[in-house]
Amino acid sequence: MSDRTMRRQVLLFISVLSFSSVIGQVSYSIPEEMPKGSFVGDIAQDLGLDLRRLKSGKARLYTGGSAEYIELNKERGVLLIKDKIDREVICAETAPCALHFQVILDNPMEFFSITVEITDINDNAPIFKKGEMKFKISESSVTGAVFLLQQAIDLDVGGNGLQSYLLKPTDNFVLRLQNQAGGSKVVEMVLQKPLDREKEDRLSLVLTAVDGGEPQLSGTVQIHISVLDNNDNAPVFTQKVYKSIIEENSPPGTQVVSVSASDSDEGSNGKISFSLLNLLDSVSELFEINRETGEVTLLGNTDFEKKRQYQIHVQASDEGGLTDSCKIIVEITDTNDNIPVINVMSKSSAIKEDINPGTVVTMINVQDPDSGKNGKVQCYINDNIPFTISSTSNTFFSLTTESDLDRERASDYNITVTCSDEGEPSLSSSVTLTLQISDVNDNAPVFERSSYEAYIVENNTPGLSIFTVKARDADWNQNARVSYILEDSSVNGVPVSSYVSVSADSGVIHAVRSFDYEQIKDFHFRVKAQDGGSPPLSSNVTVKVMIQDQNDNPPQVLYPVQTGGSLVAEMVPRSADVGYLVTKVVAVDVDSGQNAWLSYKLQKATDRALFEVGLQNGEIRTIRQVTDKDAVKQRLTVIVEDNGQPSRSATVIVNVAVADSFPEVLSEFTDFTQDKEYNDNLTFYLVLALAVVSFLFITCLVVIISVKIYRWRQSRVMYHSNLPVIPYYPPRYSDTLGTGTLQHVYNYEVCRTTDSRKSDCKFGGAGSQNVLIMDPSSTGTMQRIQSEKSILDEPDSPLEVSILKDTDFLHPLVLGLLVTQ
Numbered sequence: 067m068s069d070r071t072m073r074r075q076v077l078l079f080i081s082v083l084s085f086s087s088v089i090g091q092v093s094y095s096i097p098e099e100m101p102k103g104s105f106v107g108d109i110a111q112d113l114g115l116d117l118r119r120l121k122s123g124k125a126r127l128y129t130g131g132s133a134e135y136i137e138l139n140k141e142r143g144v145l146l147i148k149d150k151i152d153r154e155v156i157c158a159e160t161a162p163c164a165l166h167f168q169v170i171l172d173n174p175m176e177f178f179s180i181t182v183e184i185t186d187i188n189d190n191a192p193i194f195k196k197g198e199m200k201f202k203i204s205e206s207s208v209t210g211a212v213f214l215l216q217q218a219i220d221l222d223v224g225g226n227g228l229q230s231y232l233l234k235p236t237d238n239f240v241l242r243l244q245n246q247a248g249g250s251k252v253v254e255m256v257l258q259k260p261l262d263r264e265k266e267d268r269l270s271l272v273l274t275a276v277d278g279g280e281p282q283l284s285g286t287v288q289i290h291i292s293v294l295d296n297n298d299n300a301p302v303f304t305q306k307v308y309k310s311i312i313e314e315n316s317p318p319g320t321q322v323v324s325v326s327a328s329d330s331d332e333g334s335n336g337k338i339s340f341s342l343l344n345l346l347d348s349v350s351e352l353f354e355i356n357r358e359t360g361e362v363t364l365l366g367n368t369d370f371e372k373k374r375q376y377q378i379h380v381q382a383s384d385e386g387g388l389t390d391s392c393k394i395i396v397e398i399t400d401t402n403d404n405i406p407v408i409n410v411m412s413k414s415s416a417i418k419e420d421i422n423p424g425t426v427v428t429m430i431n432v433q434d435p436d437s438g439k440n441g442k443v444q445c446y447i448n449d450n451i452p453f454t455i456s457s458t459s460n461t462f463f464s465l466t467t468e469s470d471l472d473r474e475r476a477s478d479y480n481i482t483v484t485c486s487d488e489g490e491p492s493l494s495s496s497v498t499l500t501l502q503i504s505d506v507n508d509n510a511p512v513f514e515r516s517s518y519e520a521y522i523v524e525n526n527t528p529g530l531s532i533f534t535v536k537a538r539d540a541d542w543n544q545n546a547r548v549s550y551i552l553e554d555s556s557v558n559g560v561p562v563s564s565y566v567s568v569s570a571d572s573g574v575i576h577a578v579r580s581f582d583y584e585q586i587k588d589f590h591f592r593v594k595a596q597d598g599g600s601p602p603l604s605s606n607v608t609v610k611v612m613i614q615d616q617n618d619n620p621p622q623v624l625y626p627v628q629t630g631g632s633l634v635a636e637m638v639p640r641s642a643d644v645g646y647l648v649t650k651v652v653a654v655d656v657d658s659g660q661n662a663w664l665s666y667k668l669q670k671a672t673d674r675a676l677f678e679v680g681l682q683n684g685e686i687r688t689i690r691q692v693t694d695k696d697a698v699k700q701r702l703t704v705i706v707e708d709n710g711q712p713s714r715s716a717t718v719i720v721n722v723a724v725a726d727s728f729p730e731v732l733s734e735f736t737d738f739t740q741d742k743e744y745n746d747n748l749t750f751y752l753v754l755a756l757a758v759v760s761f762l763f764i765t766c767l768v769v770i771i772s773v774k775i776y777r778w779r780q781s782r783v784m785y786h787s788n789l790p791v792i793p794y795y796p797p798r799y800s801d802t803l804g805t806g807t808l809q810h811v812y813n814y815e816v817c818r819t820t821d822s823r824k825s826d827c828k829f830g831g832a833g834s835q836n837v838l839i840m841d842p843s844s845t846g847t848m849q850r851i852q853s854e855k856s857i858l859d860e861p862d863s864p865l866e867v868s869i870l871k872d873t874d875f876l877h878p879l880v881l882g883l884l885v886t887q
Contacts, residue, residue: 094145095183098153103146106136106182109169110143113178117143123171127180128411130431135165136182145180153184154221161186161223168431170412175426177411177462188226188279192218194287199273201289202387204297205263211300212242214381214391215253216343218275218285229278233271233289241273246393250377255289263293297386299330301338308394310362314370314401322353323394325360327382335386343379343391353378353396362394370400371435402440402489407433408497411462416502416543419473427453428465428499432485440489448482455483465499473503507545507599511537513607520575523614524583532566535573535607537595547598548573553606557589566611568593575609583615584656617661617710623718625652635721638700642692648677651684651718653706663709669717670703677722679704686720696724 094107110117119125120140127138137148157163162183169178199216220228231253233241238259244252253273261269269291276284303325310323329336340360344350352366353376362378378394413428421427434441445463447455452469465481479501486494513535520533539546550573555562567576573593589611596604626636626649636649655662666684671677676696678689686702700722707715 091179091181093181093183095185096147096151097185097187098151099187099189100147100151102148102150106145106147108144109138109180113169115143115171117141119171123173123176126170126412127167128170128177128409128431129165129167130409130433136167136180138169145182151184153186153223154190156184158221159223163223168411170429172412172414175412175429175464177429186223186226188222188277188281188283190221190226191283192220192228192275192277192285194218194273194275194285196287198288198290200292202292202294203257203261204294204386204388205261206296206298207257207261207388208298209257209260211257211388213239213255213257214343214379214389215255215273215289216287217250217253217379218287219347220275220277222277222279226277226279228275230276232274232276234274235271238269239271246377252379252391261293267293269293292387294387297331297335297384297388299335299384300388301327301329301382301384301390303327303380303382303390303392306392308392309397310394311397311399312364312368313399314368315403316364316368318364318366320364322362322364322396324362325355325380325382325392325394327360327390327392329384329388331384331386335384337385338382339384341381341383343381344377348373349376349378352376355380368398370398370437371404374398400437400440402436402487402491402493404435404440405493405495406443406485406487408483408485408495409433410497410499413465413499414501416504417467417471418506419471419503421467421471423467423469425467426464427467427501430455430463430465430483432461432463434487436487436489440487442488443485444488445483445485447484451479451481453479453481471503473505476503478502502542504542504545507541507597507601507603509540509545509597510603510605511539511548511595511597512605513537513595515607517607518609519612520609521612521614522577522581524581524616525618526577526580528577528579530577532575532577532611533609535568535575535593535595535609537573537605537607539597541597541599545597545599548595549598551594551596553592553594555591557591558586562589562591565589566591581613583613583658584619586613588612615658615661617657617708617712617714619656619661620714621653621655621664621706621708621716623651623653623706623716625650626718626720628718635723636686637723637725638688638692639726640692640694640696640724641726642688644688644690646688646692648686648688648722649720651679651686651704651706651720653684653716653718655708657708657710661708661710665707665709667705667707668702669705670701672697672700672702676700677702686722692724698723698725700724 092107092109092112096104096106109115110120117140120138120143125138125140127134127136135147135149135151136145138144139146151165153163156165163186164184165182167180167182169180171177194216196216201213203211203213215231218228218231220226228251231241231243231251233239233255236258238257238261239255240258242254242256244254246252255271269289271289271291272286273289274284274286276282304327305325308323308325312320312322325340327338327340329338339357340355341357342350342353342355352364352368353362354365355362360380360382362380368376375398376396378396379391380394381389381391383389409431411429411431417425417427430445432443432445434443443461445455445457447453447465452467452471453465454468455463455465457463463483465483481499481501482496483499484494484496486492514537518533518535522530522532535550537548537550539548549570550568551570552563552566552568557565563578565578565581567578568574569576573595575593590608591611592606592608594604594606596602638646638648651666653664653666655664664684665681666679667681668674668677668679673696676688676690676692677686677700679686679702684704684706686704702720702722703717704720705715705717707713
């Protein structure tokens with residue numbers, strides 16, 4: 067259906083009545099099958115109500131026990147579709163189809179009648195109950211013979227309902243429609259060309275039923291005709307229309323009417339049988355006809371409140387295939403078989419003792435489906451109570467206070483409302499209402515504890531429930547309804563609302579963000595509990611949230627530093643004894659508690675029988691005597707694990723050089739790190755290099771001799787002077803968190819003279835641990851080492867290594883010695 071067809075037409079009229087209640091009536095018109103949430107009407111604007119009035123009056127819809135298809139949005143003051151509406155399910159063939167309900171407001175109590183008319187859309191195609199129709203027609207049938215066809219049923223109404231029929235082909239028969247009372251049409255097939263059995267003994271036609279909707283829908287049925295011989299008289303009913311009246315709830319088997327027909331033929335061609343043509347509606351379920359006698363009897367129960375009239379179409383057929391039809395109109399009369407149904411539309415379960423006389427406390431709707439006096443109802447209440455009941459319309463009654471109330475005399479009232487109809491005999495029903503008399507708001511909410519502590523593990527999911535605060539109020543109803551509010555405060559300069567939130571209804575505290583124990587360990591805030599009284603009363607409580615640590619940080623290795631450009635090696639002399647301290651792996655973990663307890667394990671090693679790692683301190687020591695057979699290059703992989711669950715770890719690679727002299731170490735590690743590159747133009751480059759070296763050698767020879775003489779003189783001066791030695795200290799690593807990851811403080815230093823940049827390298831005396839640092843890209847060679855072994859054998863003599871820097875295209879080799887204490 068187009069948008070233009072879906073537009074709603076809104077009709078509004080409001081009338082004001084007495085008895086302290088405003089009764090208005092608003093009508094809307096909407097098409098069926100609108101989607102859920104569709105707009106019906108602006109009830110606030112049409113009734114002239116303020117949105118605040120809808121909220122303060124607790125506006126709600128009353129449907130009288132029927133299905134709720136419409137809902138009220140109090141925030142916008144509009145009516146919306148709550149559930150998809152099918153007009154055919156609600157009203158069937160009844161037109162117009164409308165939903166009736168009321169809008170109820172409290173304080174003061176008001177109600178408004180709302181009517182929503184459901185207009186039909188073309189959502190049902192015409193259908194035939196039987197997939198085919200069969201006829202036996204004599205070839206002697208004269209032109210103009212009429213054959214009654216099965217009617218189609220379209221659940222839509224009005225212009226969307228069944229409009230016309232089409233018959234194809236039309237060689238022998240044409241279609242004729244006859245309008246009946248009530249808008250229905252009798253479908254007849256008229257013979258326009260005589261049949262000839264010798265030419266064609268069977269015919270097949272298609273009857274199509276078409277509705278008037280947009281787009282147009284249709285349904286079809288097959289008509290099979292068998293051509294017979296010589297039956298030239300059709301049955302004729304004595305009456306075209308029969309009428310009958312029965313009471314509702316008549317027992318099954320009750321005779322409704324008897325029809326009769328005659329046939330001038332003799333023998334089998336004059337034998338008549340009767341049948342019902344109503345196959346799609348409820349007629350075939352409620353009535354049956356005797357095929358021989360034409361007597362129509364009741365099969366089921368009729369209900370005046372559901373349907374007041376039935377039309378039965380009867381067909382008389384002879385054995386020659388000729389037929390005639392008639393219509394039976396059955397009227398259903400009402401009996402007083404329904405008691406009044408009392409529906410409490412709105413009531414005040416508790417009212418204040420200072421309420422004014424004449425205030426409406428309860429609205430009642432009384433429904434009696436019967437008609438006339440059987441459906442006319444009067445209501446009354448029990449005596450000796452300060453209330454009265456009065457009628458505001460035919461079906462609505464209001465219960466109001468008649469005099470002042472005193473809670474000290476009566477704290478509640480049980481009011482029995484009895485409603486009776488005027489039928490014979492009279493039927494009645496009653497309902498008991500209980501009204502409580504309440505006090506004013508004089509009690510503030512009280513928390514179960516004076517303060518709260520809650521715990522949450524770090525790295526939590528935002529929105530996680532942390533804790534629940536609970537407060538109770540000794541008042542009644544709204545005065546005791548507690549709401550929880552997070553008071554404004556800040557944590558480390560950030561509003562506390564960015565850390566936690568509090569559910570206003572349940573008091574559940576939720577985490578707004580994910581917490582990090584390493585950033586914040588605890589914080590506190592205040593929660594206010596406020597009741598719903600007027601004016602409201604409140605109280606406060608302090609909540610402290612403790613963040614618990616989680617093992618979310620792996621250990622970090624501080625030493626040895628893993629570098630990408632240089633190869634760091636720890637030197638171990640071949641004379642080292644068992645337990646010789648090679649180096650110490652230093653690591654920290656920013657977690658706390660057992661999550662920061664570190665353990666060290668040797669994961670892989672070139673020779674696992676030579677080294678071991680201290681489980682707690684990370685010290686790498688020898689576990690046997692070093693021998694000459696041990697390889698110079700030793701590679702150890704140490705894994706550092708914390709004690710968390712699950713544990714986290716880090717790995718570090720330690721290179722160890724087993725040697726007594728630096729040349730041995732240099733040759734091994736130079737071969738280990740240096741890649742040999744080959745070039746196809748090697749000869750060209752060698753010739754070019756020879757020419758450059760020859761030129762540079764002659765040029766630099768004089769410069770080198772001059773520099774050496776100058777350095778020799780300067781070294782003589784420095785040797786006889788007392789210039790201070792400048793030490794260098796790498797950063798200290800200590801246990802700043804108190805977690806026990808570093809048990810001692812280690813200092814590393816390298817000592818050089820102030821003029822060491824101009825002279826040969828000077829190194830401090832040998833300590834308990836040596837470290838060799840080499841650049842893999844270095845291609846320099848050591849030209850000379852003076853008296854190395856003799857100097858190493860003298861414990862009081864410093865180790866002096868003189869390196870002659872190469873002046874040609876080779877890079878210098880940098881050798882450093884770190885002494886640990």
